Amino acid sequence: MGWETAHAPRQAELDACVTCGLCLPQCPTFRLTGSEAASPRGRLAAMAAVASGVATVDDRFEQIMGLCLQCRACEPVCPSVVPFGRAMEGARAEIAAQRPGSGRRVRALLLGRGLGSRQAIRLVTFFAALSQRLQLHRLPLRLVARITGLRRIPFTGGSHIGEARPAAAPRVGTVALLAGCVQDAWFGAVNEAALELLTAAGYDVTVPAAQTCCGALAAHDGAVADAERLASVNVDAFAGFDQVVATAAGCSAHLAGYGEWTSGGDEMAGRVADVTVVVARAIADGRLPALPARHAKVAMQDPCHLRHAQRVTAEPRQIVIAAGYEPVEIDDTGMCCGAAGVYMLAQPDTSDELGRRKAAQVRAVEASLVASANPGCEMQLRANLGSGYDIRHPIEIYAEALRGEST
Ligand code: SF4
Ligand code: SF4
Structure with a gap:
């Protein structure tokens, strides 16, 4: 049956693997299981089997791909420069297209529509804050227990959306800050630090009101239409700024790969930087x-x-x-x-x-x-x-x- 979507693993990506195995010791799931099927090489082989028609996108394929963390620890050590993260996003896109279950549709709704909606984030923020105050993490529920890792969040969440702050030092350029879907609401102090440091380093900083979630979680889950839509919104929102800066590593990495998701994505990707890179450069230059x-x-x-x-x-x-x-x-x-x-x-x-x-x-x-x-x-x-x-x-x-x- 092969592949059905434009994002599917590409033959050149699969052919690039020379099966050397150098990536295996770097892979967390291989280290935990010792199983070839839980290794980057095994996952690429499973993708190649589908591409050649030897296998199909079935339960086993979904299981093999589902255990991958998409951490990309396999990429830096690969002598053939296999773009594993890209290929895995393609495999997830195929699973979503060929095996659309109700669970996947719900996830696409949450990751694509939910994270892209400020009203939905406000609602979730309220209930997360309430859960913290009621100490619901003490209940023997695994899902709820995850809130123990959250900072104490305000009921209304934080918000820097729509802010614009001028450079507080000789001006060196303009920055558009990605607020992030939950980053601004739940980790607002990080965005506040970014605004303070970037303006002190000489940047005019804007948090464009027209922006939305970067789409990383949607892309990782194979929710292609949502990932494309969110990327397209952000390309428009961040047009015209010298740099586009994100304060969450997962977001900056995804913005840097926007060429895969929308037209104009490559141009914007060239202006993307993680906040740590911009701040470290300002320290090195003596601006901070x-x-x-x-x-x-x-x-x-x-x-x-x-x-x-x-x-x-x-x-x-x-x-x-x-x-x-x-x-x-x-x-x-x-x-x-x-x-x-x-x-x-x-x-x-x-x-x-x-x-x-x-x-x-x-x-x-x-x-x-x-x-x-x-x-x-x-x-x-x-x-x-x-x-x-x-x-x-x-x-x-x-x-x-x-x-x-x-x-
Ligand atoms: S991205 Fe997947 S295959 Fe690569 S190292 Fe991480 S878990 Fe292993
Ligand atoms: S290091 Fe690269 S070429 Fe070698 S097995 Fe892993 S993915 Fe394939």
């Missing part, structure tokens, strides 16, 4: 100050979509050092924490195991302050570390140090 050392440690957690998808590792550390702290490594390989968007709900056992392992890595370095540049990772860390740990975005750590608020 480096503070004196305070001899306190920060455990560095690399979100997969920063480290593996965008190859950004130095910048968060440079920011933490500029804040006066000593960055401490927790994991040389950058193994996924298991959050992975909706993966923590779809594959809770694997997600929990990876979350426990990541927490153990943090505990081993004895640092109570943890830097993470992605909200999903932050939630996973907080849920697994428990009390006694403070988990912040690197730019928050730096902004708080500049304000003199650090403890």
Whole structure:
């Protein structure tokens, strides 16, 4: 039967794999299971089998693809530069097209329409805040237990949508800030830090009112029409700015791949940067100050979509050092924490195991302050570390140090 959609895995992507196996030790699901079918090479082989007509998009195919975290740890080590994340998005698009069940339709509604709707985010924010106040996470329900990883959120959520702040230093350019679907409502302090730091570094910063969710979660789940629609809205909303900056690593990685999702996406992708890159550059240029050392440690957690998808590792550390702290490594390989968007709900056992392992890595370095540049990772860390740990975005750590608020 083969493929049915324009986003399907491409033959050149599949042919690029020379089956060397170098990616296997990097893959979290292979490391957990030891199974070839749970490895990048095995998943590419399964895609190739469908492409050649030897296999179909059936239960087994869906199972093999569904266990993938889409962490892209397999990409940096691949000598053939197989674009695994792109191929996996294509495989998910095929599963959604060929096996449209009611569960998938509900997910598409939530990830595509729900995250793209400010009214829906406000409603969810209210109930999430209420759940926190009522301490519902104490109930023996796995789904509800996930709210333990959230910061304490206000009932109305935060919002910087529509704001425009002028440069507070000699002007070097314009920035459009992606507010993010839940980033602004639930992690508003991160966007506030971005606005403060970017204006202090000489940027006119706008949070365009016409923007929407970046569409990463929809794309990862195969909800192609929604991913395309959201990308198209954002390409229009972010036109005309020198740079488009996102404060969540998952969002900046997805914006950088917009060429796949909409016309004009390639042009916009060329202007996209993660906030850690822009702030670190401003520190290096002397547009933002480096503070004196305070001899306190920060455990560095690399979100997969920063480290593996965008190859950004130095910048968060440079920011933490500029804040006066000593960055401490927790994991040389950058193994996924298991959050992975909706993966923590779809594959809770694997997600929990990876979350426990990541927490153990943090505990081993004895640092109570943890830097993470992605909200999903932050939630996973907080849920697994428990009390006694403070988990912040690197730019928050730096902004708080500049304000003199650090403890
Ligand atoms: S994206 Fe991550 S989980 Fe999926 S195959 Fe690659 S390394 Fe393994
Ligand atoms: S490292 Fe690249 S070429 Fe080698 S098996 Fe993995 S995906 Fe294939």
